[in-house]
Amino acid sequence: MNIAEATVKNHLHNILEKLHLQSRIQAVARAIRDGIISTEDIRQPGSPT
DSSP, X not given: OOOOHHHHHHHHXXXXXXXXXXXXXXXXXXXXXXXXXXXXXXXXXXXXX
């Protein structure tokens, strides 16, 4: 995707606001709880892609 960083931040802000969440961590926890992603989908920092 070729979009500006500010656009990504704006979309993230809107998503968090609509879901009544305060952080990306809360968004990830919600996605796991709702079955949208699994913990196996989450890449740890420093691990190979």
